[in-house]
Each structure stands twice: as C-alpha cells, then as structure tokens.
C-alpha cells in the first residue's frame with residue numbers, strides 16, 4: 001500500500017468513506033477534488049498508515065521517495081516549484097486525523113520560503129511586504145511547531161516591531177521591519193537549535209511532516225482523545241496543499257461558511273469572512289469579521305458560486321457541512337469541508353427538516369442515527385451560555401445541566417435560604433439522606449467527595465437537578481470552602497455545570513433548556529424503531545417523579561428505591577426507630593408507621609403508572625445512610641452534650657457500625673435480620689394496589705428482592721413476599737376483573753385488574769453466576785450494575801472515583817470510568833452469563849437493568865446485545881435511553897435476542913408467575 005495519495009487519486013471507493021486511511025480532512029479534500037470537481041488547491045495526503053508506521057519504528061522506508069514524487073507531480077500541476085528562487089510554490093502542511101480534533105494538532109503554512117524564494121515571491125506578486133510578511137509568519141510557525149521554540153519569543157519581537165511602528169495592527173508593520181523580523185527570528189532559531197533556519201525545502205517538508213506525526217502524541221491531543229473517547233492508535237494523516245492567499249489585496253479574502261446555521265439548524269448559509277486576510281485571522285478574532293451574507297456586497301459573483309457549492313455539498317453529503325474558503329485575487333478556492341458540528345437544537349431541527357427535503361431525503365433511521373444523547377441533554381437542561389469563564393475547579397459531571405446560586409454548606413442553611421427566596425447551590429463534602437431537604441431546596445449540588453453512583457449523584461439525577469460530585473480540589477472549612485488559595489464564603493455566588501463537572505466562581509449566564517418540537521418527532525420515530533425490541537423504564541420513587549417519567553416516555557418503572565420514600569425529615573426517624581428497635585413490639589410499631597406512609601406513596605406511583613409495570617424494590621439501605629453520623633455525634637457529645645434521644649441513637653449507631661456498610665447489612669440481608677420488614681412493605685404495596693383496583697385502575701406490580709446471592713436466600717425472600725401477597729388479598733373483600741392464569745399469554749390489561757410478579761436484582765457476581773437456580777424462584781431479573789460494578793471490580797462506588805479513577809484513566813489502566821459506561825468485558829460478561837443462565841431455567845424470564853448505566857447510550861448497546869428486555873434510568877435520561885435503544889436496534893444489536901428467545905422457549909419447566917385476582 002502506498003503511503004501518499006494525490007487529492008485526485010482514483011480510489012476504489014468514494015474517498016469520503018476512507019477517513020481511516022486519509023483522515024477526515026484528506027478524505028474530504030479528495031472527495032471535493034475527484035468526485036465533486038470543486039475548486040480545491042491541489043495537493044496530496046500522507047496516510048495514517050505512514051503515521052502509524054512512524055510511531056512504531058520511526059520514519060518509514062520509502063516515504064521520502066513517495067513524498068518527493070508527489071511533490072514533483074504537484075509542482076507540475078501548479079507550474080511552479082517549491083523553493084524556486086524566482087517563482088516559488090508555497091504549501092501548507094496540515095494534520096488531519098480520522099476524527100476532527102480542533103486546535104489539538106499542528107499546521108505549518110507558507111512552507112517553501114527561504115532567503116532566496118522570498119525575493120522571488122516579492123517579484124512575482126509585486127508585493128514585497130506580502131512576501132516578507134509570509135516569510136516571517138513561516139519562520140515563527142516553523143520555529144514553534146517543528147523546532148519546539150516557545151512562541152512567546154517570536155511574539156515579543158512582533159510586539160516590539162509594532163510598538164516601533166506606532167501601530168497595534170500586524171497588517172501595518174512596514175516591510176523594513178518585517179525584513180528585520182525575519183532576520184531576528186532566524187537568530188532565535190539558531191540560538192535554540194545551534195543550526196541555521198533550514199533553507200532546503202526538502203528539509204522543511206520532512207521536518208513539518210514529522211512534527212505533525214509527533215503532534216498526535218502531544219499532551220493536548222492525548223487529553224482531547226481521552227475526553228472524546230478517540231482511540232490513541234489511529235494516528236493522523238498529513239495534508240500537503242498548494243497555498244492560496246486571501247491576504248494578497250482587497251480582491252482577496254477568507255472565511256468559514258456553514259451550509260445552514262449550526263446553532264439553530266435554520267436553512268440558509270451562515271458564517272464569517274474577512275476581506276484581505278488569512279484564515280488564521282478569522283479564527284484568531286483579531287479583526288471583526290463580516291457575516292457571510294455580506295459577501296454578496298463585496299464579491300457578488302463569488303457569493304453566488306459559493307452558494308451553489310454549498311447546495312452541492314449538502315446534496316452530496318446529505319448533511320450540513322462546514323467549509324473554509326479563500327478568495328485569491330477574485331478566484332474562489334475551497335480549502336476544507338466536513339460534516340459540521342452542531343448544537344442539540346440544530347441537530348434535531350436539521351434531522352427532521354432533512355427527512356422532508358427532496359434534495360436530501362434522509363430516512364427516519366438515518367435521522368435517528370444523527371442525534372446523540374448529548375444533543376438531547378442540551379435541549380433538556382439549562383447550559384452555560386457562551387464561553388470564556390474562569391474555571392474554579394472540576395469534579396465529575398454527575399447530573400447534567402447548569403445551576404447558578406449562592407453557596408450554602410449545610411442542608412438546613414440551604415433550605416432556610418431557599419425559603420427566604422434565594423437561589424442556592426448546596427455544597428457538601430458528600431451527602432446522605434439527612435441532607436435531602438437541602439438538596440431539594442437547592443438549584444444544584446456540589447460535593448467534594450463521591451462518584452457517579454454516590455448518594456448525591458443518584459438523587460440529583462433522579463430529580464434532574466444539576467450536580468457536580470467528587471470535586472477533589474475543594475475543602476470545606478467552617479463557613480467557607482477553599483480551592484487552592486481561593487476562599488468562597490457562604491452566600492457567595494457560584495455556577496456549576498453538571499454536564500462536564502465545571503465549577504465557576506460567580507454567576508455564569510445560563511441558556512434555558514427548551515425542547516423544540518422536533519424533539520418529540522425524533523423520539524416518536526425512535527419508539528417505532530425499538531418497539532418490541534428494547535423497552536425503556538424509569539427509576540422513580542414517588543408519584544410526581546413517576547408522572548414526569550411517563551410524560552418523558554417511560555414505559556413503566558424499573559426501580560422504585562423504597563428507601564428513598566423515607567428520606568423526608570418526617571420519615572427518617574421512623575426508619576431509625578425500626579432499625580434500632582430493641583424489642584419486637586417497638587419494631588412492630590415502627591413498621592406499622594412505615595406501612596401507612598408507604599401505602600400512600602405506592603398508590604400515587606401506581607396511579608401515575610397505571611397499566612404499566614412498576615418494579616418496587618424492597619428496602620435496600622446500606623444502614624449507614626440512615627443512621628446519624630457517629631463522628632458528628634461524638635463531637636456534639638464532647639462539646640454541647642447529647643440529649644437522651646441522641647444518646648440512644650449514638651449508642652445504637654455505634655452498635656450497628658460496620659466497616660464496609662455497602663457490603664454489610666443491606667438488601668435482602670436486612671430482611672433476614674429484620675423479619676417482618678419485607679412483609680410490611682409488601683402489605684403496604686398490595687393494599688395500595690387493591691385500592692387502585694377498587695378505583696378501576698390496573699396496577700401491574702413487580703416485587704423485587706435486592707442484593708441476592710443464591711437460591712436459598714431467594715426462595716426464603718419469595719416465601720415472605722408470597723405469604724404477604726396472599727394474606728393481603730385474602731383479607732380484602734369484593735373482586736376486580738382479575739387477570740389471566742399461569743402460563744397463558746397476557747391479554748391487554750383490563751381496568752380493575754391486578755398482576756403481580758416476584759423477581760430479584762442481580763447485583764452480586766454470585767447471583768449472576770448462579771442465575772439458573774435463582775430463576776427458579778424469580779419471574780424477572782433486573783441487573784443492578786452499580787453494585788455489580790462495585791463488586792466485580794472490588795471498587796468502592798463511594799470512594800474510588802474521587803481518589804484513583806483519574807489516575808487509572810490517565811495511565812490507560814481503564815479505558816472508561818466503569819461507573820459511567822458499563823464495562824463490556826467483565827461486568828458485561830456477567831450480565832451475558834446471567835441472562836443466558838436465567839433463561840435456561842425460565843425462557844420467558846423478563847430481564848432489565850436499573851443501574852445508572854441504564855441511561856448511558858454506550859452501555860445501552862451492551863445491554864441490547866446481551867438480550868435485555870428493557871433498560872431503566874432516571875426520568876430525565878428516559879428520552880436519551882429511547883434514542884439509544886432505537887440506535888441499538890438499528891445497529892442490529894437486538895435481532896439475535898428475539899431469535900434466541902424463540903428457540904430457548906421450547907419446553908423448559910419453570911415456576912409460573914403469581915397472578916393474583918384483584919379484590920377491591
């Protein structure tokens with residue numbers, strides 16, 4: 001395979017499909033040249049193969065010869081030679097990786113100038129100033145990029161020259177001073193490298209190409225790829241292209257143009273240009289640009305030509321394109337094009353518009369594939385408007401959206417301030433159920449510790465409230481917090497962006513999240529595509545959240561964390577009383593109070609989700625979340641002293657203290673230690689369901705046991721649940737319409753009927769491994785990938801992200817934070833095993849996921865491939881999950897599942913579902 005391809009090389013397939021080899025820029029330059037025959041300055045692309053070979057073993061054999069040949073061909077086409085002392089050809093050398101990495105890699109312009117050819121350029125153009133200005137730009141750029149000399153050294157001299165000339169504009173520096181600058185720049189080069197500035201164009205070219213190769217592994221580029229999840233081994237291509245100049249005269253210019261507005265998606269050209277300027281002047285913002293529409297006044301013919309090109313580009317790429325163009329002495333040149341980046345609102349609008357447009361005729365499937373979860377996030381949540389704000393510190397973006405408010409460091413303080421009409425950001429080291437009232441009152445939440453599945457993150461996401469967690473640089477000291485030397489007092493303004501984890505001191509302007517009409521259109525298309533393949537439910541713990549989730553398109557509840565029902569200030573003491581009870585009667589009294597509270601909550605949820613499945617998870621609190629902090633009480637004991645209630649709580653908290661509460665008495669283990677707890681919850685639930693039936697509702701209840709590890713435990717828990725279901729139903733009178741019997745296909749839900757399933761979460765690796773036997777007593781599984789990730793990796797979900805995750809990601813020990821994107825290999829393997837083994841016992845086993853990964857588009861692909869029936873996520877992620885589920889179907893990830901299940905359902909015995917006759 002050759003390393004070098006001319007832009008007009010006849011490839012076997014359309015070059016725009018060859019980005020792997022040619023890079024994005026090279027592929028599009030070749031497409032514009034060879035397929036579209038647009039006016040593109042000629043040139044050639046050195047492939048990514050060459051870059052990879054260079055990274056493996058240095059400058060590849062044969063590359064120099066190929067470049068020399070391509071150079072000769074280019075010189076022939078142009079009728080000029082690089083470095084020719086009388087009429088030199090100048091070239092640009094630009095990087096161009098498969099995925100655009102704006103500003104991350106290097107470019108050298110005006111290559112080919114030297115002490116002789118600059119004179120030739122001056123003569124040919126009859127413009128000495130232009131020639132020397134080009135030369136001084138080249139020496140500085142080459143010095144900085146290829147030779148690694150700090151750019152400030154050149155900038156300082158340019159500033160001095162401007163001062164001497166009494167001007168602030170580069171363009172007004174006279175020729176004499178430019179000549180002097182070239183000389184002085186060359187001296188800088190010699191001082192740094194011990195060698196004169198390279199005069200031989202071959203040396204210049206080789207140096208520039210090597211510098212572009214090297215820039216692939218520059219720290220900026222690596223950091224960018226980490227953030228954008230671009231593989232580090234792709235390498236970049238290098239494009240060598242004849243230079244055209246927009247800074248020749250007033251008949252020249254340069255600009256960037258979009259074929260439609262990338263901010264709103266509105267049809268019609270959009271962009272900026274400058275008369276008599278080079279491309280970098282537009283980007284650098286040194287001069288005020290004019291809108292593209294004004295091109296009509298300056299260059300009417302070129303404006304028309306450009307619009308015709310835009311129309312061709314859109315027709316050809318079937319998408320919005322962005323372009324860079326240059327006008328050189330009245331002739332238009334296209335320097336670059338690519339499918340343009342866009343905002344969420346624009347992406348939605350363009351996708352919907354282009355389905356209707358005859359010239360483009362996008363299919364709905366293609367439209368769906370063009371929208372990303374980030375696009376939807378942008379229209380669902382407020383965002384920081386504009387840029388240029390100073391970042392105080394960064395944490396993990398745990399719940400998207402921007403929030404601006406005054407800092408409060410305690411939940412009580414936040415609540416009081418909010419009640420007094422202030423907007424508040426609650427800042428805590430970490431949060432616990434005790435902080436929930438403050439979290440509710442706040443616009444946004446910022447914590448110094450904790451990861452993406454910490455309490456703060458999970459709760460905030462559930463409410464759609466912006467949150468940044470694990471901002472390690474932040475220390476709370478009394479009524480202030482510090483980040484380095486900056487001290488922030490309670491009452492000061494801060495702004496947080498929960499999309500990317502940014503924290504800014506002061507008030508950053510925020511643009512409101514507004515869902516445009518196209519949002520619903522696109523999601524309706526997505527629903528059609530995924531229907532029958534992959535369902536989307538929500539994690540919701542109360543009526544309003546459930547109603548909101550349904551409004552956002554949830555097809556049921558995949559996880560109701562019943563412990564969240566006890567977070568309110570009025571309810572927490574009851575849970576504590578139940579946990580800490582010394583005698584059975586004390587415990588019974590607390591349980592009774594809980595039952596009443598839960599019944600009302602359940603009824604609200606079942607009403608909001610009428611005729612849709614609602615998975616109620618029985619209590620799963622890591623106990624420490626519900627107990628007062630022993631540290632705080634110890635301090636209080638030593639200072640103000642404790643009242644009798646506090647003394648009792650303190651003692652009990654010490655008794656229940658566990659070193660690893662997340663691996664301690666939680667989940668079904670709590671049920672084992674507190675007999676009666678789960679029965680109470682089931683009774684409350686069944687009473688609520690019956691009340692719904694009595695009102696003509698159709699509750700579909702799925703009772704879920706958390707954190708199981710095996711058959712015996714599941715069977716025991718099931719027996720409590722069945723007993724409570726049966727006794728509650730038996731205790732009620734009257735009758736609903738009921739539902740079908742065991743094993744029959746469910747008819748469409750009838751009003752006034754009740755269905756009950758009993759199942760379990762699969763959250764421990766053992767449960768996944770022993771899924772076949774657990775399925776004997778479970779009618780459904782729901783993978784709790786938060787805990788499953790914690791236990792598979794042995795990574796504490798509350799600690800590991802703050803302390804070591806960034807180091808692991810930087811060192812490449814992990815490709816992704818596994819709490820953000822499910823680990824497809826390890827955790828994914830357990831999910832696949834669990835599905836396969838569970839369905840080997842019970843072919844119709846219903847399987848979902850309700851860990852936070854259920855709302856992550858990439859993880860959804862993994863779950864779809866594993867054969868899950870649905871994903872469940874926080875209400876505000878539901879639209880994103882609907883889209884990602886449709887994308888999984890389009891990618892073919894769900895086809896195998898349907899086929900598998902058909903063949904698997906042949907005659908394997910399984911326990912039937914508990915179908916209850918509703919009695920109201």
Ligand code: PEP
Pocket residue numbers: 453559561620763783784785786787788850851852
């Ligand atoms: C899980 O572990 O994935 C889960 C959903 O449960 P929780 O986050 O409440 O432990």
Ligand code: MG
Pocket residue numbers: 763784786787
């Ligand atoms: Mg869990």
